[in-house]
Amino acid sequence: MIDRDQVLHVARLARLRLSEEEVETMTGELSGILDHVDRIGRLDLEGVEPTSHVVELENVLRPDEPRPSLPREVALAPAPDPHEGAFRAPSPQADA
Amino acid sequence: MSELLELSVAEAAAGIAAREISTGEYFEAWHAAALGDELNAYLWQVEEGNGYEVREGPLKGIPVAVKDIFCTEGSPTTAGSRILEGYLPPYTATAVRRLDAAGARVLGKTNMDEFAMGSSNENSAYGPVLNPWDRKRVPGGSSGGSAAVVAGGLAPCAIGTDTGGSIRQPASLCGIVGLKPTYGAISRYGMIAFASSLDQCGPLTRDVTDAALLLAALQGRDPCDSTSVGIEGGIVAPSRESLEGLRFGVPAELARDEIDAGVREVFEATLTRIEDLGGEIAAVALPSAEHGISAYYVIAPAEASSNLARYDGVRYGMRSESGGDLLEMYETTRAEGFGPEVKRRIMLGTYALSSGYYEAYYGQAQKVRTRIAADFDTAFAGVDFVVTPTSPSVAFGLGEKTDDPLSMYLNDFFTVPMSLAGIPAISIPAGLAEPPGGGARLPVGFQIAAPAFGEQKLLEAAYALEREIGFEARSGSDDG
Numbered sequence: 001m002i003d004r005d006q007v008l009h010v011a012r013l014a015r016l017r018l019s020e021e022e023v024e025t026m027t028g029e030l031s032g033i034l035d036h037v038d039r040i041g042r043l044d045l046e047g048v049e050p051t052s053h054v055v056e057l058e059n060v061l062r063p064d065e066p067r068p069s070l071p072r073e074v075a076l077a078p079a080p081d082p083h084e085g086a087f088r089a090p091s092p093q094a095d096a
Numbered sequence: 097m098s099e100l101l102e103l104s105v106a107e108a109a110a111g112i113a114a115r116e117i118s119t120g121e122y123f124e125a126w127h128a129a130a131l132g133d134e135l136n137a138y139l140w141q142v143e144e145g146n147g148y149e150v151r152e153g154p155l156k157g158i159p160v161a162v163k164d165i166f167c168t169e170g171s172p173t174t175a176g177s178r179i180l181e182g183y184l185p186p187y188t189a190t191a192v193r194r195l196d197a198a199g200a201r202v203l204g205k206t207n208m209d210e211f212a213m214g215s216s217n218e219n220s221a222y223g224p225v226l227n228p229w230d231r232k233r234v235p236g237g238s239s240g241g242s243a244a245v246v247a248g249g250l251a252p253c254a255i256g257t258d259t260g261g262s263i264r265q266p267a268s269l270c271g272i273v274g275l276k277p278t279y280g281a282i283s284r285y286g287m288i289a290f291a292s293s294l295d296q297c298g299p300l301t302r303d304v305t306d307a308a309l310l311l312a313a314l315q316g317r318d319p320c321d322s323t324s325v326g327i328e329g330g331i332v333a334p335s336r337e338s339l340e341g342l343r344f345g346v347p348a349e350l351a352r353d354e355i356d357a358g359v360r361e362v363f364e365a366t367l368t369r370i371e372d373l374g375g376e377i378a379a380v381a382l383p384s385a386e387h388g389i390s391a392y393y394v395i396a397p398a399e400a401s402s403n404l405a406r407y408d409g410v411r412y413g414m415r416s417e418s419g420g421d422l423l424e425m426y427e428t429t430r431a432e433g434f435g436p437e438v439k440r441r442i443m444l445g446t447y448a449l450s451s452g453y454y455e456a457y458y459g460q461a462q463k464v465r466t467r468i469a470a471d472f473d474t475a476f477a478g479v480d481f482v483v484t485p486t487s488p489s490v491a492f493g494l495g496e497k498t499d500d501p502l503s504m505y506l507n508d509f510f511t512v513p514m515s516l517a518g519i520p521a522i523s524i525p526a527g528l529a530e531p532p533g534g535g536a537r538l539p540v541g542f543q544i545a546a547p548a549f550g551e552q553k554l555l556e557a558a559y560a561l562e563r564e565i566g567f568e569a570r571s572g573s574d575d576g
Contacts, residue, residue, distance in 0.1 A: 002447065014401060014446040015408070016439060017427035026443060032502050033393065033444060040390045040460050050462030051469060053293055053323070054518025055280040055548070060322040074186045080415035089410050092422045 002030050100125045105158055105253050105306040106333065112157045119150045119157030123201065126159045130203055130250050135226045135235075137244040139164050140172050141204035153199030155313055161251035163242045164205040165212055166192050166297075167286040171202075175288045176210040176220040176238075179413045179433025189286025190318045191255060191297045198313035203251050206241030210435045211404065212262055212290045214238050215507045218498055219437040226494075227270060229538055233491040236266030242300045243270040253310060254300045259291050260392050261486075261511025263298045264523040268486035268541025271525045271567070273558075274300045275307045276511075278548045279518035280325045282311075283318030291399035294392075294515050304524060304559040308333050311551060327551055334552075334559035339375030342557060344544075345479035347382040354509070355488045358529025362540040363485045366526045369564045370483075375557075380475040380482060384467035388513040391468070393505055394448050394461035395516070400438075401445030407433060440501060469517040476547045481557060484510045486523040486541030490531050514545045521545040522558050525567040539567075 217240025228248030239256025243266035267274025
């Protein structure tokens with residue numbers, strides 16, 4: 001189960017602005033999914049190692065040789081608001 | 097012209113190598129077919145260019161449809177999302193570069209569920225893809241566009257990505273071959289990330305030989321993806337005709353009621369065919385597989401919530417025009433740019449990773465993952481392959497499951513365990529079945545899974561079985 005306040009809290013963490021309607025449907029849908037998923041919470045998995053990666057790999061290295069990188073203008077081309085060779089974004093404070 | 101479209105990729109490649117087929121004429125035929133797309137399967141198609149230089153290689157002159165999740169330099173790449181509308185990547189994914197190096201040419205970019213999240217292709221911001229067998233039904237997802245173009249005669253072959261079944265399930269619902277290779281067989285560089293520990297590129301083709309041909313070109317280590325290792329010894333065209341000496345395991349836990357009667361019938365008939373070819377059927381146990389969906393729908397959204405944090409309206413993609421400070425810009429951009437399913441998964445993943453819940457969800461799911469992988473290890477000690485239906489149902493109707501995300505998730509029941517274990521699995525068309533409620537018969541896929549990096553053996557078995565099944569029906573050609 002997840003309640004409305006938790007949905008709003010998680011939305012803030014995820015940087016998602018939800019409409020009033022979305023908050024409502026999300027609360028119901030997420031609760032339903034979590035109810036199902038909660039089944040694994042009841043399993044006794046004491047002592048089982050977690051798997052984060054299925055292929056065993058160790059120290060994948062390549063020679064540390066300088067290579068050309070993307071030219072600045074190419075990297076900036078897809079940006080919504082490139083400015084003077086940089087990514088421009090709004091100020092963290094509205095009135096700044 | 098239309099005779100050229102009847103050829104498999106292997107046949108066309110042989111004809112091109114023998115100079116019996118002109119690459120220009122072959123490409124033109126497919127380009128014209130692709131332009132006739134009435135399935136909403138393509139999001140972008142290449143312009144017919146005279147300046148294109150055909151490269152020598154095993155795929156010389158072969159057009160390939162590419163899921164819109166692969167970055168292609170200078171060509172639109174949206175991942176089915178509004179947030180990447182108009183995005184022109186500054187580089188090309190390694191998988192596409194490898195096809196190009198083998199002589200293939202990108203024919204177009206195919207529609208998909210937004211950021212590969214979905215099993216019906218209804219989550220695309222650019223509208224759903226229609227199933228070529230019945231345009232009122234879904235093609236499956238998330239690689240629905242790639243499956244539909246191959247099944248609908250709009251491309252000779254395609255590539256897609258599979259995170260929990262996104263190649264195998266649409267292949268099954270569209271009556272074609274779909275292969276998810278071992279995690280690490282093909283580079284993920286330039287493949288827009290959904291769940292990084294699960295995502296894998298693979299081919300969608302008319303037959304098993306074509307899947308082998310594409311995999312041979314795609315696989316390999318890539319310095320740009322440290323998790324890519326390639327397949328030792330490479331891949332060759334399969335030629336096995338008998339299944340003598342091979343054991344096929346049927347998981348007892350997967351014999352569930354949720355399977356459509358028609359799908360079950362085709363599955364059982366296919367087991368008989370395996371025995372006809374000299375193969376042996378055995379029961380295996382995958383006791384943890386029933387928790388696959390739960391583990392998957394924690395791990396995949398958790399990784400997605402982290403991967404999708406990059407779409408913040410600063411470096412690429414759209415930015416909301418509603419103004420405000422930085423935080424407001426992030427929140428409104430993401431609210432306007434992401435569709436409902438992507439938001440749902442970001443929320444689910446963020447919740448599962450949030451303070452106080454991490455161990456109960458993500459930690460526990462990773463342990464279930466260990467258990468599922470161990471189940472397969474135990475099974476493969478006694479059998480060569482594990483087989484299941486690919487999907488519990490044939491293609492369902494557009495809109496039939498959109499109101500119930502959980503029932504949509506449960507559709508991935510048979511494909512998710514292999515993804516969690518990182519092992520290769522192929523879906524081949526095994527026959528036709530009437531959908532529940534009646535109507536024209538629709539394709540049913542048969543899934544074969546093998547131990548990690550066992551692709552060659554998997555393709556050999558699938559090839560022998562494919563010959564025995566002799567699935568000839570094409571979309572629209574079945575009249576009962």
